[in-house]
Amino acid sequence: MKSVVLGTAGHVDHGKTALIEALTGVNTDRWQEERERGITIDLGFARYPQRLDDLDISVVDVPGHEDFVKNMLAGASGVDLLLLVVAADEGPMPQTREHLWIARLLGVRRGVVAVTKADLVDAEWLELVSDSARSEVSNVFGECDWPIIAVSALKERGLADLDRAIVATAREAEARRDDDLFRLPVDRSFTVRGIGTVVTGTVWSGTVQTGGEVRILPGDRTARVRGVQVHGGDVERARAGQRAALALAGVDRWQVARGDVLAADPVWRSHTVLDASLTLIPDAPWSLKHWQRLRFHLGTSETMARLVLHERDRLQPGETHPVQLRLERPVVARAGDRFVIRFYSPVVTIGGGVVIDPWARRRRRSTRGAIAVAAPSAGDAADSADAGEAGEAASAAIERLVAGEDGAGADEAELSIRSGLSPVDVSKIVKSMEAAGALRQVARRWFTLDAVRDVREALLAAVASHHESDSHAQGVGLEFLRSRLGRPQALVNAVLADLQREGLVRIEGSLAALSEHRPRLDPKQEDTAKEIARRLREAGFSPPTVKELARGLSVGGGEQALLPVLKFLTERGDLVAVTQDLYYDAGVMAQARQRITEYLAGGGGQAGRPSELREVLGVTRKYLIPLLEYLDAAGLTRRTSEGRVLRETP
Numbered sequence: 001m002k003s004v005v006l007g008t009a010g011h012v013d014h015g016k017t018a019l020i021e022a023l024t025g026v027n028t029d030r031w032q033e034e035r036e037r038g039i040t041i042d043l044g045f046a047r048y049p050q051r052l053d054d055l056d057i058s059v060v061d062v063p064g065h066e067d068f069v070k071n072m073l074a075g076a077s078g079v080d081l082l083l084l085v086v087a088a089d090e091g092p093m094p095q096t097r098e099h100l101w102i103a104r105l106l107g108v109r110r111g112v113v114a115v116t117k118a119d120l121v122d123a124e125w126l127e128l129v130s131d132s133a134r135s136e137v138s139n140v141f142g143e144c145d146w147p148i149i150a151v152s153a154l155k156e157r158g159l160a161d162l163d164r165a166i167v168a169t170a171r172e173a174e175a176r177r178d179d180d181l182f183r184l185p186v187d188r189s190f191t192v193r194g195i196g197t198v199v200t201g202t203v204w205s206g207t208v209q210t211g212g213e214v215r216i217l218p219g220d221r222t223a224r225v226r227g228v229q230v231h232g233g234d235v236e237r238a239r240a241g242q243r244a245a246l247a248l249a250g251v252d253r254w255q256v257a258r259g260d261v262l263a264a265d266p267v268w269r270s271h272t273v274l275d276a277s278l279t280l281i282p283d284a285p286w287s288l289k290h291w292q293r294l295r296f297h298l299g300t301s302e303t304m305a306r307l308v309l310h311e312r313d314r315l316q317p318g319e320t321h322p323v324q325l326r327l328e329r330p331v332v333a334r335a336g337d338r339f340v341i342r343f344y345s346p347v348v349t350i351g352g353g354v355v356i357d358p359w360a361r362r363r364r365r366s367t368r369g370a371i372a373v374a375a376p377s378a379g380d381a382a383d384s385a386d387a388g389e390a391g392e393a394a395s396a397a398i399e400r401l402v403a404g405e406d407g408a409g410a411d412e413a414e415l416s417i418r419s420g421l422s423p424v425d426v427s428k429i430v431k432s433m434e435a436a437g438a439l440r441q442v443a444r445r446w447f448t449l450d451a452v453r454d455v456r457e458a459l460l461a462a463v464a465s466h467h468e469s470d471s472h473a474q475g476v477g478l479e480f481l482r483s484r485l486g487r488p489q490a491l492v493n494a495v496l497a498d499l500q501r502e503g504l505v506r507i508e509g510s511l512a513a514l515s516e517h518r519p520r521l522d523p524k525q526e527d528t529a530k531e532i533a534r535r536l537r538e539a540g541f542s543p544p545t546v547k548e549l550a551r552g553l554s555v556g557g558g559e560q561a562l563l564p565v566l567k568f569l570t571e572r573g574d575l576v577a578v579t580q581d582l583y584y585d586a587g588v589m590a591q592a593r594q595r596i597t598e599y600l601a602g603g604g605g606q607a608g609r610p611s612e613l614r615e616v617l618g619v620t621r622k623y624l625i626p627l628l629e630y631l632d633a634a635g636l637t638r639r640t641s642e643g644r645v646l647r648e649t650p
């Protein structure tokens with residue numbers, strides 16, 4: 001069954017609330033103040049008479065008074081179908097047009113016009129008002145093919161015709177998607193005795209289920225859904241396009257309010273910088289300038305925003321241009337979302353548009369063409385008549401998003417938010433692009449093949465340059481490589497694995513090297529190496545320290561000059577580093593290990609005290625302590641309160 005939200009629009013006192021009561025039997029003026037003053041202040045809700053199995057219409061009745069346009073905006077944001085109400089005795093008035101613009105800017109495409117209070121005028125006048133209502137609609141929406149029906153709520157005239165027109169138009173409305181991420185902008189929250197906190201709103205996309213969990217953004221509190229109601233009846237789940245009331249466990253009434261968003265997927269987040277395409281309505285009384293402060297309305301939220309105009313100083317009435325909006329409070333947005341902007345003072349609606357990037361970065365004004373490049377075109381894709389063209393536009397948008405600006409790749413949920421496409425559609429697109437060799441998935445993130453190639457080249461270059469400068473080294477440390485490249489770890493690892501598989505790079509322990517790399521010393525270092533090796537071998541268990549070696553060999557550069565040579569010999573396995581300052585010949589170390597092993601194994605499980613082991617090796621404490629600590633660390637021995645024991649019996 002398709003669920004559609006019908007929203008009223010029109011000037012105050014033109015008979016919207018009376019007409020909804022005549023059609024649905026519900027007086028939507030809920031508040032005592034509204035009933036006493038006879039004026040709608042806030043949103044009212046009703047269910048359209050349910051006579052059809054395949055169509056379910058909810059009604060949102062909005063206030064017409066100019067002081068309450070912000071409430072009207074909160075209601076209009078979930079509307080699929082507009083019921084424009086024009087009083088026959090007055091004809092179109094300022095809010096008639098303002099509401100039409102708001103509906104248009106929020107992406108409403110279909111509507112029905114009711115010229116009401118027909119009982120107050122004669123036929124000729126009625127004709128005139130109908131004509132001017134038609135030209136109001138076409139002024140905003142282009143050619144007007146909306147049905148225009150003369151009615152009287154009081155005399156119950158024309159209601160059957162109006163009902164037929166509403167049902168027929170609702171049938172043409174596009175259904176919102178169930179198989180999409182759940183999101184519901186909250187329009188009311190209150191407490192019900194015995195139930196607790198209840199929120200209401202129109203489900204924009206996806207479904208919400210009794211027993212499920214929801215996040216309340218931007219505060220990011222989690223609540224459990226105790227119960228779901230649609231049209232006052234308990235249901236298992238509420239679906240896209242339905243108005244729902246949710247009983248929430250785990251939040252107090254004051255912790256959730258109009259302007260908040262309920263969502264489920266962890267990917268949703270609020271943000272204060274949006275890239276958008278902004279249209280200034282043709283009859284806006286002013287142009288907009290860079291850094292102008294504006295009121296920004298998206299969903300049921302409202303916040304102040306600064307306008308960043310790129311490559312120009314002003315936006316003129318009737319123009320559409322990519323802009324950046326810096327919001328004073330974070331909002332939960334998705335690419336393709338519609339918004340409205342109003343002038344700060346006086347408060348009038350002057351424009352609106354479509355979100356291009358809901359998670360934009362701050363861009364300085366001078367950044368040329370930045371937004372156009374980053375802009376996905378999910379909105380265009382949806383508008384495009386040709387399915388093939390739409391598919392191509394969507395693929396191009398996804399590729400741009402995956403490429404991003406920093407090569408960090410993107411996961412599918414992020415792509416869904418940033419493109420406005422459903423996760424199902426995103427998944428199809430990335431899979432087909434993978435098959436076509438344009439994208440690659442690494443650890444659940446998608447990367448362009450260009451980005452992969454880029455990392456590959458950077459890796460090979462980094463390893464090669466390391467070999468060049470440290471030709472004596474076996475290879476370059478993996479940690480160092482990863483941090484130096486500054487690319488996503490998972491991607492670097494995957495590319496390293498590719499290179500290893502292809503035989504271009506070898507990885508040993510924590511070092512990577514080009515396959516053809518052979519560590520080598522220059523001739524002078526070769527001589528030093530030979531001399532060091534000889535001295536250490538001859539010194540047995542009491543070798544000279546690095547400092548002493550440097551002094552003894554008197555090479556230029558002292559200790560520093562010895563380090564690469566010592567490293568080279570250690571990596572080749574000729575030497576063992578016991579401490580930073582103490583190296584042993586590998587053969588000598590093997591002997592030390594053997595003596596200690598024999599002594600401890602022969603002791604019948606007795607521990608060897610340092611004084612005994614000193615005798616075994618014939619060394620002073622200066623050598624004994626580092627040696628024993630080294631052998632502990634190397635896994636040969638273990639230190640107990642009685643002394644050293646073998647870690648494993650040989």
Ligand code: GDP
Pocket residue numbers: 010011012013014015016017018019038039040064116117118119120151152153154155
């Ligand atoms: P809203 O502000 O657009 O919601 O207007 P209301 O529905 O509150 O109606 C405003 C006034 O117009 C009320 O006094 C209604 O009784 C009156 N009204 C509404 N519909 C009709 C109608 O069809 N005929 C006449 N004569 N009066 C109407």
Ligand code: MG
Pocket residue numbers: 016017018039040062063064
């Ligand atoms: Mg009203």
